[in-house]
Amino acid sequence: MNKGISINKDSLVDVTDTSVTDEFVAEENVCYGEYETQTTSGEEADLHRDLHSCRKNPGHTKFIPVEKFTQQDLPEHYRKDDIFGLIKSVADLTVRISVSLVSPNRPEFLPNTSIPYFLYHKRGLKHARTGTGKVSAVTRFTDGVSDFKHEHWKDYTTCWCKKCRCSDTPSNVWWEIDVNTAAHVIFDDIEANQSLLRLFYDRVDSPKIIIDSVGFLEADSERDTSRLKCVTCDSDLGDRLYKMYRSFDHIFWRVRIRYHSIRDVNRFMFIVSHPHGCSKQVSFGQWTEKDHVGDGDYYKLTYDTCTCPGTSGASVFCVGYSSSGMRPHVHSGALNEINYSGVGWLT
Numbered sequence: 001m002n003k004g005i006s007i008n009k010d011s012l013v014d015v016t017d018t019s020v021t022d023e024f025v026a027e028e029n030v031c032y033g034e035y036e037t038q039t040t041s042g043e044e045a046d047l048h049r050d051l052h053s054c055r056k057n058p059g060h061t062k063f064i065p066v067e068k069f070t071q072q073d074l075p076e077h078y079r080k081d082d083i084f085g086l087i088k089s090v091a092d093l094t095v096r097i098s099v100s101l102v103s104p105n106r107p108e109f110l111p112n113t114s115i116p117y118f119l120y121h122k123r124g125l126k127h128a129r130t131g132t133g134k135v136s137a138v139t140r141f142t143d144g145v146s147d148f149k150h151e152h153w154k155d156y157t158t159c160w161c162k163k164c165r166c167s168d169t170p171s172n173v174w175w176e177i178d179v180n181t182a183a184h185v186i187f188d189d190i191e192a193n194q195s196l197l198r199l200f201y202d203r204v205d206s207p208k209i210i211i212d213s214v215g216f217l218e219a220d221s222e223r224d225t226s227r228l229k230c231v232t233c234d235s236d237l238g239d240r241l242y243k244m245y246r247s248f249d250h251i252f253w254r255v256r257i258r259y260h261s262i263r264d265v266n267r268f269m270f271i272v273s274h275p276h277g278c279s280k281q282v283s284f285g286q287w288t289e290k291d292h293v294g295d296g297d298y299y300k301l302t303y304d305t306c307t308c309p310g311t312s313g314a315s316v317f318c319v320g321y322s323s324s325g326m327r328p329h330v331h332s333g334a335l336n337e338i339n340y341s342g343v344g345w346l347t
Contacts, residue, residue, distance in 0.1 A: 263320025
């Protein structure tokens with residue numbers, strides 16, 4: 001069993017611009033550093049200012065804008081159509097999450113530790129920040145029944161988006177969209193209800209496509225994972241996301257099978273995120289350790305893949321491994337020069 005990471009506290013670098021000064025701690029099989037949300041005033045101009053003044057990755061040379069990403073940007077051994085297609089497919093489903101409030105229910109400490117929990121000192125207050133998430137499922141409903149004849153929300157027979165809840169003629173057709181992120185980004189239903197998701201933010205001048213009807217499924221602060229359920233009755237948007245998710249699911253499993261035998265050789269991995277709350281970027285590198293946590297196939301990953309404030313909650317993909325569905329790996333934070341994930345399922 002792998003041990004935790006040793007830390008030289010004298011060499012630690014502040015990689016966020018928040019006022020939070022969380023402890024840097026390593027315990028057996030668990031590492032804690034600085035979470036990578038991006039504090040914001042809510043103005044896009046301020047986010048771009050923070051992008052250009054970044055201290056963790058000046059110049060962001062290891063990030064590739066999604067709109068400019070090509071197959072030639074990949075390491076030579078991975079310049080394959082299926083790898084490129086998978087990364088583009090993940091990018092399609094990656095969203096920016098903006099949160100405006102800190103829940104009064106945030107705990108004082110991380111579970112089973114004496115380590116202060118992120119933003120505990122701001123509980124109940126307005127505190128605007130951004131993170132990243134990824135769509136993990138899309139389901140179409142008609143009169144409260146899904147296309148798979150499984151009712152997720154039995155209390156609803158019409159769309160529950162904000163517009164429909166205020167309408168005398170709510171839509172009887174809607175799409176529910178599950179999104180994975182980190183628990184320190186969205187801790188509970190209070191924070192979910194005070195959040196917005198921006199989709200398809202691939203370039204500075206991308207149209208603003210916003211989902212503002214965000215529900216909450218579950219969060220695990222110990223594993224640092226969170227699941228949201230969003231809704232839209234916009235048929236163009238719903239169908240677009242459904243097709244994108246089906247495309248992702250198909251290529252994900254194809255890549256997993258093809259690269260399974262060499263997954264521990266090159267340890268290739270990638271992340272698509274919204275660093276500093278700005279437009280979508282691709283970064284790739286290698287995972288360095290996979291530390292077993294608890295029972296079953298649950299691991300915490302460390303890696304050299306580039307991250308920044310705003311990357312918190314982004315899905316972490318180790319090529320050749322299965323880390324998808326309800327228990328994926330999401331980016332959690334940075335410890336000295338090491339980036340690490342929350343705890344997720346890995347086979």
